[in-house]
Amino acid sequence: MVKIKICGITPNDDMAQLAELKPDFLGFIFHNGSPRDISDCVHKIRFDLLPKGISRVAVTVNQPIEAVKELVAEFGFEYVQLHGDETVEYCAELSSFAKPIKAFRVSDVLPANIAEYRQVCEYILFDAKGRKAGGNGCRFNQSILSEYHCNMPFLVGGGIGPDFAGLSYLDQIPMFLGLDLNSRFEVRPGLKNIDSLRSFIDKIRSYDKIS
C-alpha cells in the first residue's frame, strides 16, 4: 500500500479533519523562515486529536541533537526528518531516541552517499532541490529513481500536486514507500486544502485497490 505523508501542518489546520483522511504520517516543521514553522506555536497543535495509527514527524534542519531530543520527548514524535547537512553520525545518535528520515534534495542525479545512511535511517525522502530547505513546490527528475538500488525504503516529495500522474512508475521501483504532500495542497502557505487532499488521497487509495 502506498503510504501518505502530509507535511507542514500548522495550528491553522483542523487536526480532526486531517485525521479523517487517515494519512500514515503528519509532518511538523521546526525551521525558522518557513511559512509552516511551528517552533513558536507547537503548544497550539492538537496532537491529542491524532489517532495512534498516524505517525508524527518532526522536520528539522541542522538542529543541535539535544534540541531535537527535547522536541521528541515533549511532543511524542516517532520520526525526525532531516533537511540539512546531517551526517551519518548525527543520524546514528538520533536513532537512539527517534526514527530518522534523511531528506536528500535532488534534481537530475542521485547522491553518491545515500548507502552510507542505510544502517542508521528508517527511511529516506527524495525532495526537489530548490531555493529553500524544503517546501519548494517544484519537482525533480523522477526518472533517476530507477537507478536507486539501496535497501532502504524511500518517500517521494517535491511538487507533488493534485495533477500528479507518476504513481504507476514509482510503484514499480522496489523500495518505493509513498508520497509526501505539502505546498501543492494548500489554500495558502501554512493552511492545507482539505478537499484537495481528500480527493487526491481517495485517488491513491483506489489505485491501491486495483493494483
Ligand SMILES: O=C(O)c1ccccc1NCC(=O)[C@H](O)[C@H](O)COP(=O)(O)O
Ligand atoms: O515545508 C517547508 O516549509 C519546509 C521547510 C524547511 C524544511 C523542510 C520543509 N518541508 C519538508 C517536506 O517534507 C516537504 O513536504 C517537502 O519539502 C516537499 O514540499 P513541496 O515541494 O512543497 O511538496
